[in-house]
Amino acid sequence: MQRINKKEKIINEKNHHIRIKDIAEQAGVSIGTIDRVLHGRGEVSEETREKVLLIVKKLNYKPNIIASALATRENIRIAVFLPKAISDEAYWKKPRLGVEKAMEETRQYGIEIKFFQFDIFDKKSFIQEAEELVKWNPQGAIIAPIYYRESVSLIANLQERSIPYVFIDSNIPNQSQLSYIGQDSFQSGYLSARLLDLCIPERTTILIINFAQEVDNLNHLRQREEGFRSYFKNNDLTEQKKLVSLTLEDVEDDHFMANLTLLLKEDQAIRGIFVTSSKVYRIARLLEKTGKSKIRIVGYDLIPKNITYLKKDLIDFLINQRPEEQGYKAFYALFDHLINRKSVEGMNLTPIDIITKENIDYQKSI
Amino acid sequence: MQRINKKEKIINEKNHHIRIKDIAEQAGVSIGTIDRVLHGRGEVSEETREKVLLIVKKLNYKPNIIASALATRENIRIAVFLPKAISDEAYWKKPRLGVEKAMEETRQYGIEIKFFQFDIFDKKSFIQEAEELVKWNPQGAIIAPIYYRESVSLIANLQERSIPYVFIDSNIPNQSQLSYIGQDSFQSGYLSARLLDLCIPERTTILIINFAQEVDNLNHLRQREEGFRSYFKNNDLTEQKKLVSLTLEDVEDDHFMANLTLLLKEDQAIRGIFVTSSKVYRIARLLEKTGKSKIRIVGYDLIPKNITYLKKDLIDFLINQRPEEQGYKAFYALFDHLINRKSVEGMNLTPIDIITKENIDYQKSI
DNA sequence: CACGTTCCCGTTATCGTTAACGAAAGTATG
DNA sequence: CATACTTTCGTTAACGATAACGGGAACGTG
Numbered sequence: 001m002q003r004i005n006k007k008e009k010i011i012n013e014k015n016h017h018i019r020i021k022d023i024a025e026q027a028g029v030s031i032g033t034i035d036r037v038l039h040g041r042g043e044v045s046e047e048t049r050e051k052v053l054l055i056v057k058k059l060n061y062k063p064n065i066i067a068s069a070l071a072t073r074e075n076i077r078i079a080v081f082l083p084k085a086i087s088d089e090a091y092w093k094k095p096r097l098g099v100e101k102a103m104e105e106t107r108q109y110g111i112e113i114k115f116f117q118f119d120i121f122d123k124k125s126f127i128q129e130a131e132e133l134v135k136w137n138p139q140g141a142i143i144a145p146i147y148y149r150e151s152v153s154l155i156a157n158l159q160e161r162s163i164p165y166v167f168i169d170s171n172i173p174n175q176s177q178l179s180y181i182g183q184d185s186f187q188s189g190y191l192s193a194r195l196l197d198l199c200i201p202e203r204t205t206i207l208i209i210n211f212a213q214e215v216d217n218l219n220h221l222r223q224r225e226e227g228f229r230s231y232f233k234n235n236d237l238t239e240q241k242k243l244v245s246l247t248l249e250d251v252e253d254d255h256f257m258a259n260l261t262l263l264l265k266e267d268q269a270i271r272g273i274f275v276t277s278s279k280v281y282r283i284a285r286l287l288e289k290t291g292k293s294k295i296r297i298v299g300y301d302l303i304p305k306n307i308t309y310l311k312k313d314l315i316d317f318l319i320n321q322r323p324e325e326q327g328y329k330a331f332y333a334l335f336d337h338l339i340n341r342k343s344v345e346g347m348n349l350t351p352i353d354i355i356t357k358e359n360i361d362y363q364k365s366i
Numbered sequence: 367m368q369r370i371n372k373k374e375k376i377i378n379e380k381n382h383h384i385r386i387k388d389i390a391e392q393a394g395v396s397i398g399t400i401d402r403v404l405h406g407r408g409e410v411s412e413e414t415r416e417k418v419l420l421i422v423k424k425l426n427y428k429p430n431i432i433a434s435a436l437a438t439r440e441n442i443r444i445a446v447f448l449p450k451a452i453s454d455e456a457y458w459k460k461p462r463l464g465v466e467k468a469m470e471e472t473r474q475y476g477i478e479i480k481f482f483q484f485d486i487f488d489k490k491s492f493i494q495e496a497e498e499l500v501k502w503n504p505q506g507a508i509i510a511p512i513y514y515r516e517s518v519s520l521i522a523n524l525q526e527r528s529i530p531y532v533f534i535d536s537n538i539p540n541q542s543q544l545s546y547i548g549q550d551s552f553q554s555g556y557l558s559a560r561l562l563d564l565c566i567p568e569r570t571t572i573l574i575i576n577f578a579q580e581v582d583n584l585n586h587l588r589q590r591e592e593g594f595r596s597y598f599k600n601n602d603l604t605e606q607k608k609l610v611s612l613t614l615e616d617v618e619d620d621h622f623m624a625n626l627t628l629l630l631k632e633d634q635a636i637r638g639i640f641v642t643s644s645k646v647y648r649i650a651r652l653l654e655k656t657g658k659s660k661i662r663i664v665g666y667d668l669i670p671k672n673i674t675y676l677k678k679d680l681i682d683f684l685i686n687q688r689p690e691e692q693g694y695k696a697f698y699a700l701f702d703h704l705i706n707r708k709s710v711e712g713m714n715l716t717p718i719d720i721i722t723k724e725n726i727d728y729q730k731s732i
Numbered sequence: 733c734a735c736g737t738t739c740c741c742g743t744t745a746t747c748g749t750t751a752a753c754g755a756a757a758g759t760a761t762g
Numbered sequence: 763c764a765t766a767c768t769t770t771c772g773t774t775a776a777c778g779a780t781a782a783c784g785g786g787a788a789c790g791t792g
Contacts, residue, residue: 019778030742035780042781043739066436066474067778070747108432184728191724198662198682199564231724296564316564351728354720358557358597362550362717385748396772401750408751409769433748436777 018061026055065339075112078334079138081129083120083146091278091301091323095168098327099142101366109339123147130154140334141165145172164337168330170219179333181348183321185220188352189227192298195317195354196272197237199296205242206272211279212249224276261290275299284309302355310357320353324365384427392421431705441478444700445504447495449486449512457644457667457689461534464693465508467732475705489513496520506700507531511538530703534696536585545699547714549687551586554718555593558664561683561720562638563603565662571608572638577645578615590642627656641665650675668721676723686719690731
């Protein structure tokens with residue numbers, strides 16, 4: 001008995017696909033004309049244009065991007081607009097690494113990347129780099145829209161030149177971004193609340209700590225706290241768990257240290273701390289000195305200092321935003337749009353990873 | 367002042383790379399000869415072979431896989447050897463989806479995939495499909511080595527024909543697999559223990575439930591339990607938490623239901639249940655009827671039934687193995703090896719995801 | 733009518749690699 | 763020495779898309 005197994009076999013379309021040559025034949029024109037129609041290059045009469053487009057559609061022509069990449073002479077330029085990473089271990093290093101990884105994978109496609117990195121504390125540098133970006137005249141851009149007003153001005157500029165762009169990390173809704181890649185901050189706060197709620201006894205207090213002067217993700221911080229509080233509201237736990245918000249100005253201050261230590265000593269009901277940013281290591285450092293006892297701590301981001309305290313059991317959970325993956329995906333969103341000519345998802349919410357001492361070593365960055 | 371920004375600009379190598387033509391020129395031979403040397407095709411004298419290889423190395427030649435894919439006529443065949451998925455929602459559907467996704471992305475590279483799927487309860491079908499696989503004569507294979515002895519025989523066969531293969535889901539150490547892609551079961555059990563330990567009070571009992579007759583991942587189940595128990599040993603918690611193992615034979619049995627219900631009623635100290643497999647929904651289903659009260663439940667895999675109970679708060683944590691990603695990465699391991707000609711990581715341990723009701727909707731499968 | 737200009741289009745070299753074809757030289761055999 | 767065969771190599775047409783080049787027709791202008 002002969003087994004055919006046709007269903008099991010996925011035949012690649014390499015051996016039977018539509019080429020430009022085929023369209024040209026069907027339409028009775030030259031391949032040069034097809035090229036002009038498909039790329040809006042040169043002049044074509046309306047009549048032949050329509051005829052060609054009809055046949056392209058009928059035959060369901062998909063360009064061979066391999067051949068296209070090979071034949072294209074000019075590089076495609078993609079601009080990456082991110083905050084400067086302050087140190088090597090800083091958060092903003094990571095999206096950049098993701099972009100570079102994706103770039104490395106697509107080396108042969110002839111894509112040129114240029115980073116425009118602004119000082120996160122200096123609005124002027126934001127504006128200046130934005131100008132440089134536009135001057136470079138890229139075919140696509142990856143943008144972290146930290147400053148709202150200035151970002152809107154930048155993207156208006158891009159819009160005008162019909163340069164596609166994707167947002168990363170933060171979103172500005174209702175713009176014409178090709179895609180947004182980032183985390184749902186509200187939900188990550190909501191999740192953090194669940195984790196703390198599971199881990200600490202009833203009738204206790206939870207501290208929510210915000211560090212001020214974090215310009216770059218003010219919105220994130222707010223939404224994380226909102227999500228955190230919503231969890232307790234939605235689950236009717238407001239009676240059971242007391243939430244106390246705290247905004248700390250200058251973290252290196254001894255004053256701050258003393259105050260918080262005092263607070264923790266006085267209020268023995270405090271059994272959980274939620275830090276809305278990656279600065280959670282500062283709280284952990286403090287508790288390392290004064291003794292952590294039974295307090296559970298949740299914070300954000302896998303930066304080295306946080307990982308150290310996670311492994312020392314001084315931080316219990318870290319929420320990971322997969323920043324490398326965000327850069328990686330942002331690049332591929334543009335790649336798919338510009339090179340692959342396929343549609344990309346407009347909203348790409350990064351998974352919310354729960355990281356503990358036990359799974360941190362298995363977490364791949366990309 | 368002119369800004370150069372050279373450091374910021376990554377120039378793509380498209381504009382200055384070494385071509386086969388360049389090597390041919392340097393070596394004083396034809397491009398046909400280079401081709402023969404690089405691919406071991408046809409006859410070349412030892413003398414010219416060495417000369418060419420020297421220059422290839424000296425110029426650090428990297429083939430342009432774009433051009434290579436375009437010029438290659440014959441498809442590359444990759445065999446995928448997995449258990450048959452019993453239903454649409456079954457676990458084994460997922461690695462296949464991952465392979466298909468990767469396949470779709472590399473459509474233009476001319477790769478042909480054929481699935482050889484065996485009945486997981488029938489060793490004979492394993493052997494038969496393995497024979498079919500070898501007969502197909504692929505250039506690479508993705509293998510889930512469920513049956514140890516039979517797998518060893520299969521890969522001996524592949525070895526002989528120098529067909530590279532990657533293991534997925536389970537590993538057989540010290541074989542010549544190109545890569546292993548799967549989870550560290552021990553560690554996932556260890557992590558589960560941490561989660562339950564965090565969530566339930568001291569001086570309580572935890573039930574470890576194994577479902578028998580799960581041929582496909584007997585080893586996984588064992589290692590998960592081992593990891594789970596190790597957590598309590600390593601952290602000196604054996605006094606504090608009592609662990610009780612339970613192996614259930616036939617889960618649809620009323621007897622089982624009655625027994626477990628009784629056990630939970632009798633022993634009020636039971637506050638946590640760890641199910642070592644994706645069958646956790648059965649326990650959840652049971653507790654839905656009898657009342658869950660304050661018992662925390664951890665289990666494996668994001669199959670639809672489990673997700674339903676997770677959202678109903680009847681399962682607290684699910685451990686995700688990212689099965690789609692495993693298939694996806696297995697494919698790319700072979701792709702990198704066969705097409706990209708770059709080395710691949712021999713050990714690729716999948717991240718151990720903690721999934722709760724709050725982050726399940728943000729979990730991307732690939 | 734000569735000339736320039738514009739519009740529309742066909743032809744073809746090129747991207748870097750593959751692989752088929754066959755040529756030239758050397759070796760073996762009668 | 764003629765013939766067949768082997769070894770070693772060079773040449774070249776693909777792969778599919780791009781884009782430069784230039785040709786011919788139509789039209790306008792003096």
